[in-house]
Amino acid sequence: MVLRMRTKVKALPGCPMSRCMALLGGCWTPEVLWSLSDGPRRFSELRRDIPAISAKVLTGRLRDLEERGVLARHVMPTSPPTVEYELTSLGQELLPAIRSIVEVGSRLLLRDSPRLMIASPSLRG
């Protein structure tokens, strides 16, 4: 995807869509969650998965998602440092929505240009 969603998303109390979008609606958030959906990833791997994101913004999103309890950050005491990010159980609960988004998008792409489609939709083609 290409950018353009604000980050500071607050939930409207009691609204289901709001509750969910507050967690996955921020800029780059769907990409990050999708990248983490099949296992932990390091900072540099995330950057490779989402080439268009800057380090600053990726850091910001990761911190924010960590605060919200969507993912966990693990620092390995190596040199140079290794950091892994992993979805929490809350983060896992968001995946059905992400998958649905990816499915809908795949169907739209299929309709648009059937010959260009590839088998498995992914950020990391």
Place this chain on the structure above:
Amino acid sequence: MVLRMRTKVKALPGCPMSRCMALLGGCWTPEVLWSLSDGPRRFSELRRDIPAISAKVLTGRLRDLEERGVLARHVMPTSPPTVEYELTSLGQELLPAIRSIVEVGSRLLLRDSPRLMIASPSLRG
């Protein structure tokens, strides 16, 4: 939900998530689509469904979604004018993703505060 996503979202060619998020990822877009999901609605009805949105922004979103082929605008030649907005078939194709988002949000709310939940998740409680 409460605001905070930018509007001008452009799809990354060939990326399914991007294709879908370009259509439903804009600010207020999920709310608008959700409000239209069970039939056409007038401008003023949309405003009532989404109290926090301003007329200017709602107009902007509606124009944008119309351009993208997500919804259609019907002006009835009455006085004063009556305008109805309705999902196109493309718009309908986005609904599974919206519904998934609502479902996930409902489950999160249930976990957070079981006693506060209401039967049918909706913007128009």
Place this chain on the structure above:
DNA sequence: CTGTATCCCCGTGGATACTG
């Protein structure tokens, strides 16, 4: 490798007032 610190810029939303 995994970040942080600045600086700048512009899109975007809110409020308000006005119109056909």
Place this chain on the structure above:
DNA sequence: CAGTATCCACGGGGATACAG
């Protein structure tokens, strides 16, 4: 009723440089 016109303010992203 269904918008449009203006003005403003702000925060968030990009780029770049630097750090532990």
